[in-house]
Amino acid sequence: MLKTEIEIDSAALILKLLGDKTRLTMVKILDNHDCCVCEFVEIFKASQPSISQHLRKLRDVGLVKEERRGQWIFYSINKNNEYYPFVEQLLEQLPDQVFRLKELEEQGTRITCC
Template sequence: MDQAAAILKLLGDKTRLTMMRILADHDCCVCEFVAMFDASQPAISQHIRKLKDAGLVKESRRGQWVFYSLNRQYEHFEFVQLLMDALPSQEEKLTELEKQGKRISCE
């Protein structure tokens, strides 16, 4: 119960919840989230840090860029996956980013 409450509290923030739903289907870098949410890089980095510190998100380096994805090795991943599956897709955010030419704007 304590772990479930901690996860739900962390995902109680709409931005973090949306980020997690996007990461359920796609790896993303901070610059993509900055463009999607029209937020500052430090604000997005703080959200990512909280998700990463909790173990929900992992990072991988691709050249000089860092991409984030769901941590499928997380001990309560099945619970997180159930939550993500219950949420509507966020594909339109990625589609809009692609239309703007910002899908991968780290280059």
């Protein structure tokens, strides 16, 4: 794998964004699974405006992308983002979060908006 460097200012910005536990968990989930805001509302037991604000911050730096499917917007990690290789190294150190999605499935609330 080609090793790339990023500027200190950029690294500090990314680390500041991912220093928030909710955003870090979101990015870990999105690394392998597309999610809708409503799913994150259920996972984090947070308000829709709060979840949308977290996603907006991640989207503003290009780490997260959105795709409209009907009336719903799904989010995924942007693996083409210039900072993704840096973020990927961090994500590899974290435990899998798929259990959060499995809990939603068990509760019948996974992708309830679709």
